[in-house]
Amino acid sequence: MNVSPDALLAIAAMALVTLATRLAGLFVPANFARTGRLAAAFAAMPVAVLTALIAPALLASAWTDAAAGALTILAAWRLPLPLVVGIGAAAAAGLRALAG
Amino acid sequence: MSPPSDLRAEFRAGLLTALAPTLGVIPFALLLGALATDKGVSTAETALMSAWVFAGSAQFAALDTWSHPAPWLALGLLVLVVNLRHVFMSASVLRRMERFSLGQRLLALPLLADEIWAFSEARAARQPLTPAFFFGLALPFYLTWILSCAAGTLLGALLRDPRAYGFDFAFIAIFVFLILGFRKQGGFLATLAASAAAATVIHVVWPGPASIIAGTLAGILAAAAAHREDPR
CATH class of the missing domain: 1.10.287 (Helix Hairpins)
Incomplete structure (x- = not known):
């Protein structure tokens, strides 16, 4: 169980910048953008971030992943989360195997 | 203050919500550990990184460019760029943390990995977000992440190609599900x-x-x- 000094320094640097990004919201005043367009922008944050995280993997990828993504979206419209995950993973693995 | 029965129910709801993402993260954590071993990063260093940084995509990016001695400035900048989205995420989720004391916020925000944040926002869209729910969600995910990353350094090559099993799609499916929840x-x-x-x-x-x-x-x-x- 060894931790080298240079690794410790690098990990500390990585941890500090991550902490800074996660605490940054504390410096947004609590009454900032409670109504109007800015409030709408804040409310859209979850959809905007989550979409940006996954869109390239579905839209700028092999057709197999785009097709698996479409199946996942259909499943997510009605089904509970564990089924959606199972269908998504099975569709991606199956289509990739088919496409070789 | 809420009565203890409410606390327990909220905590239990958090645990239940944590189940899918926690199981889903295990293959990635094992893979991250295997990558760390490849790069000559020890089990203890990997566990420390997972405990302190707790950001999957940033840790993958950092290990990808890891060298010896570890270039702390380059790695810090890389992780900063990969994690800039957390600025938006913390500002957004803080508006849902009206029931958190300042101390609870300071404990909660460092745990704001993508999945924790996303499920907290999804919860808050339906009912008030409580500290008990948040920590019920975050703690099992956090501990599983650290332990599975460490285990991955020992298991090494067992899980070389998670894409072949569609494991990488587990998170895409989770995020698709959460996005549609806001439709x-x-x-x-x-x-x-x-x-x-x-x-x-x-x-x-x-x-x-x-x-x-x-x-x-x-x-x-x-x-x-x-x-x-x-x-x-």
């Missing part, structure tokens, strides 16, 4: 379309974390533009 929200389609288009275009010309920032900004700008005063 009744005003400006949903405008946000979705703008974010997907911007992220994909930027990803094609410049792969990397820039696509996440571009998609986020495009999505919230579209929501602001689509906003109408006095919605029914």
Whole structure:
């Protein structure tokens, strides 16, 4: 169980910048953008971030992943989360195997 | 203060919510550990990194460029760029943390990995977000992440190609599910379309974390533009 000094320094640097990004919201005043367009922008944050995280993997990828993504979206419209995950993973693995 | 029975129910609801993402993260954590071993990063160093940084995509990116001695400045900058989205995420989730004391906020925010944040926002869209729910969600995910990353350094090559099993799609499916949970929200389609288009275009010309920032900004700008005063 060894931790080298240079690794410790690098990990500390990585941890500090991550902490800074996660605490940054504390410096947004609590009454900032409670109504109007800015409030709408804040409310859209979850959809905007989550979409940006996954869109390239579905839209700028092999057709197999785009097709698996479409199946996942259909499943997510009605089904509970564990089924959606199972269908998504099975569709991606199956289509990739088919496409070789 | 809420009565203890409420606390327990909220904590239990958090644990239940944590189940899917926690199981889903295990293959990635094992893979991250295997990659760490490849790069000559020890089990203790990997566990420490997972405990302190707790950001999967940033840790993968950092290990990918790891060398000896570890270039702390380059790694710090890389992780900063990959994690810039957390600035948006913390500002957004803090508006849902009205029931958290300052101390609870300071304990909660460092645990704001993507999945924790996303499930907290999804919860808050339906009912008030409580500290008991948040920590019930975050703690099992956090501990599983650390332990599985450490285990991965020992198991090494067992899980070389998680894509072949579709494991990488588990998180895509989780995020698709969470996105659709917001589909009744005003400006949903405008946000979705703008974010997907911007992220994909930027990803094609410049792969990397820039696509996440571009998609986020495009999505919230579209929501602001689509906003109408006095919605029914």
